[in-house]
Amino acid sequence: MGILPESEAKNMTQVNGNSDVTAEREGLIHDWNEESTGWTSEIQLNDETLRDGLQSPSALDPDLGTKIELVHLMDQLGINTANIGLPGAGERARDHILGLATEMRGLSITPNVACRTMIGDIEPAAEIQQKVGAPVEICAFIGSSPIRFYTENWEVEKMVQLSSEAVAFAVKEEMPVMFVTEDTTRANPETLRALYGAAIDAGATRLCICDTCGHASPTGVRKLIRFVKGIAEEKGVDVGIDWHGHRDRGLGLINALVAIEAGATRIHGTALGIGERAGNTEMDLLIVNLALTHWIDRDLTALGTYVQKASDAIGIPFPDNYPVFGSDAFETATGVHAAAVVKAFRKGDAWLADRVYSGVPAGMFGLEQKILVGPMSGKSNVSWVLEKNGVEATDERIQRVLEVAKRSKHNLSDAEVVAAAAS
Numbered sequence: 172m173g174i175l176p177e178s179e180a181k182n183m184t185q186v187n188g189n190s191d192v193t194a195e196r197e198g199l200i201h202d203w204n205e206e207s208t209g210w211t212s213e214i215q216l217n218d219e220t221l222r223d224g225l226q227s228p229s230a231l232d233p234d235l236g237t238k239i240e241l242v243h244l245m246d247q248l249g250i251n252t253a254n255i256g257l258p259g260a261g262e263r264a265r266d267h268i269l270g271l272a273t274e275m276r277g278l279s280i281t282p283n284v285a286c287r288t289m290i291g292d293i294e295p296a297a298e299i300q301q302k303v304g305a306p307v308e309i310c311a312f313i314g315s316s317p318i319r320f321y322t323e324n325w326e327v328e329k330m331v332q333l334s335s336e337a338v339a340f341a342v343k344e345e346m347p348v349m350f351v352t353e354d355t356t357r358a359n360p361e362t363l364r365a366l367y368g369a370a371i372d373a374g375a376t377r378l379c380i381c382d383t384c385g386h387a388s389p390t391g392v393r394k395l396i397r398f399v400k401g402i403a404e405e406k407g408v409d410v411g412i413d414w415h416g417h418r419d420r421g422l423g424l425i426n427a428l429v430a431i432e433a434g435a436t437r438i439h440g441t442a443l444g445i446g447e448r449a450g451n452t453e454m455d456l457l458i459v460n461l462a463l464t465h466w467i468d469r470d471l472t473a474l475g476t477y478v479q480k481a482s483d484a485i486g487i488p489f490p491d492n493y494p495v496f497g498s499d500a501f502e503t504a505t506g507v508h509a510a511a512v513v514k515a516f517r518k519g520d521a522w523l524a525d526r527v528y529s530g531v532p533a534g535m536f537g538l539e540q541k542i543l544v545g546p547m548s549g550k551s552n553v554s555w556v557l558e559k560n561g562v563e564a565t566d567e568r569i570q571r572v573l574e575v576a577k578r579s580k581h582n583l584s585d586a587e588v589v590a591a592a593a594s
């Protein structure tokens with residue numbers, strides 16, 4: 172439950188939902204973020220929760236029904252495509268892919284599947300496409316860095332041949348193909364030129380640049396995307412450029428934003444960043460940032476449900492201080508902050524209350540700012556919480572609550588605040 176009295180909550184929704192009012196307020200926030208105005212082209216999102224997400228060592232593989240619910244939420248959020256598994260992984264994976272791809276015929280979001288650059292991996296995907304009667308995109312992947320092919324004793328010529336054959340096979344099966352170079356961010360330029368060139372010649376319509384091991388810095392992302400775009404331009408083709416990032420260095424989200432700035436046209440991510448090792452780019456936070464920088468404009472009230480459902484289904488909790496969806500994200504017990512938020516509420520200005528101490532407006536995601544009382548609180552916190560609980564905030568009561576709060580090691584529950592006021 173949020174702190175807002177019903178009338179103010181309604182006012183908040185009205186203010187947040189009214190772009191004219193928002194425009195009038197623009198002068199109140201001087202925005203140094205260049206991204207807010209610098210990006211113009213359309214960006215697509217590819218959700219990897221049900222494939223890379225499930226490669227997390229802590230993940231539970233949800234049942235098909237739960238995966239279907241997640242795909243519906245992705246669709247509701249305007250996510251364009253979802254990777255729904257690796258058909259070569261076994262019967263359960265194939266059953267789920269068939270079930271999901273069948274369900275997705277009725278949705279806007281479309282399916283893709285991961286396959287090694289092996290005809291044996293692509294064949295079951297082609298059978299599924301046949302059964303479903305709607306396109307299933309192939310994400311044909313091969314390791315591209317020297318460290319990767321040294322491990323496997325692969326030669327570049329052999330990899331080029333495998334890639335060409337696999338892409339050509341999928342194209343013959345009338346499947347759209349994204350050609351994926353694993354570990355692109357540690358690969359030699361000439362190897363990438365050879366692999367991407369072969370994939371384009373064989374009919375791939377998308378190239379996926381992968382930071383498989385979470386090695387890239389924003390500078391590397393920028394250089395690599397420009398390099399790959401250059402390969403496509405030299406060949407005179409207009410292919411989509413995908414960015415697939417991991418967060419081993421904690422750079423997943425920033426690298427995704429830089430990838431967009433550099434010209435990637437589709438970005439991969441997973442709910443809460445759940446994925447292999449330390450995980451992937453956080454899809455939810457990517458969406459938050461795209462909305463805040465005006466790249467996308469859509470109803471995002473389902474984002475919290477998507478995050479919570481993914482966390483529950485995959486069995487990975489998220490911390491209280493996780494941005495936007497963590498329980499602490501829109502709460503404050505801090506006196507100076509709370510005093511300003513309360514002043515905004517008392518002015519009847521929910522727009523202001525939602526921004527004065529928050530870089531992300533809670534109302535954008537169907538959430539609310541909340542005031543707590545604790546050892547770092549002042550009179551404003553206490554009077555607000557007492558009033559919210561129907562208790563008149565007299566000076567004596569406020570003082571009694573503050574005496575308890577200042578001795579406490581933690582923030583008080585509303586019931587504790589009311590009890591302290593009556594003590």
Ligand SMILES: CC(=O)SCCNC(=O)CCNC(=O)[C@H](O)C(C)(C)COP(=O)(O)OP(=O)(O)OC[C@H]1O[C@@H](n2cnc3c(N)ncnc32)[C@H](O)[C@@H]1OP(=O)(O)O
Nearest residue numbers: 257259260261285287288289312313314323333353383447
């Ligand atoms: C970066 C990523 O996230 S890629 C996604 C990877 N996802 C998964 O691995 C999850 C599902 N995987 C599985 O179920 C299994 O690993 C399977 C069914 C795919 C393969 O199982 P196995 O045949 O027992 O092979 P195993 O897993 O031990 O090794 C992987 C094999 O794939 C080969 N391989 C990897 N990429 C490619 C490629 N692009 N083309 C051809 N072969 C490849 C490896 O060389 C290795 O072959 P080897 O056994 O001859 O050495």
Ligand SMILES: CC(C)C(=O)C(=O)O
Nearest residue numbers: 312353354381383415
């Ligand atoms: C297969 C690709 C997309 C991948 O998961 C990676 O390289 O991390």
